[in-house]
Amino acid sequence: MNIGLFFGSFNPIHVGHLIIAHQMAENSDLDQVWFVVTPHSPFKKKTSLLDNYDRLEMVHLATKDYDNLMPSAIEFNLPQPNYTINTLAYLKEKHPNNQFSLIMGEDNLKGFHKWKNYALILEHHNIYVYPRIAEGTTDTSLSDHPQIHKVEAPIMQLSSTYIRKAIKEGKNIRPLLPEHVWKYVDDMHFYS
Template identity: 65%
Template sequence: MNIGLYFGTFNPIHVGHLIIANHMVENSDLDEVWMVVTPHNPFKKKATLLDNYQRLEMVYQATEDYPKIKPTDIEFQLSKPSYTIHTLAHVQEKYPNHQFSLIMGEDNLQNLHKWKNHEEIINNHNIYVYPRIFENRKELTFSQKFIYKIYAPIVEISSTHIRKSILEGKNVKPLMPLKVWEYVDKMNFYK
């Protein structure tokens, strides 16, 4: 199986994440997309994160109606902070019959050269890229032989905006799957 790994803190998961994941699995050669709930992204402040299992629960609730999209906690047992190269080595060892590819936004691709062991990632894994609107586009300096641009809808929703809006008492219900919104509301998250 060709598995697309879609990494994120999903703090919270929103409809934009689902649109991207579903578009990738339906419009590429990926068999499944695994939503990798990241405990600690080296580029984000840990203090802003909900508990790992609360975020995983939101991803479970968001994806239960999508049989080709699976939540996973594979990074929870790995050393912190989480680095993609370590996760790839872990899943390859655990699932030797699967091929693992990365899913990332075009903006993240621009910064791939900053990732730990990025050359190894580029040379050994396909990368499926979805478009993003962002400033300061750069010419890519590494080989693009394993990089596939998938023309997914451009979704300008962010978890940061959702958290800020909840804190300000704004209605964000349309931005999240209904079950996730109900969970966030019931648990009084981000208030």
């Protein structure tokens, strides 16, 4: 099985995440997309993150109606801060019959050469890239790599940061979250 790994803090998961994951599952050779909830990114501050299990619960709620979209807490028990190369090695050991690929936005591809062991990742894993509006030019040295596949998907300008800010300001963001996630966020008074 070919599984696409969509890494993120999902703080909170929103309709943009679902649209991208669904497009990847439907318009590529990926059989499933796993939402890998990251406990802590080496590139982000941890202070604004909700509890790991609250974010995982939101991903469960968002994906429960989709057969090919799955939540994953695989990184919760790995040493922190964790790097993608370690997660990929762990997954290959636990699921040797599956092929794991990465899903990332075009904007992340520009900085991919800064990732730990990025060349090793490219040697053994495909990368599926969805379009983003980004400043500057795309790094063509990587975008032409045979392991990198661009997949057509709607360009999403929606961000979790925008949603958290809007909630804090008392705005109604209900259409921006999957219904079950909106209810959970509202019931728990997250981000307000």
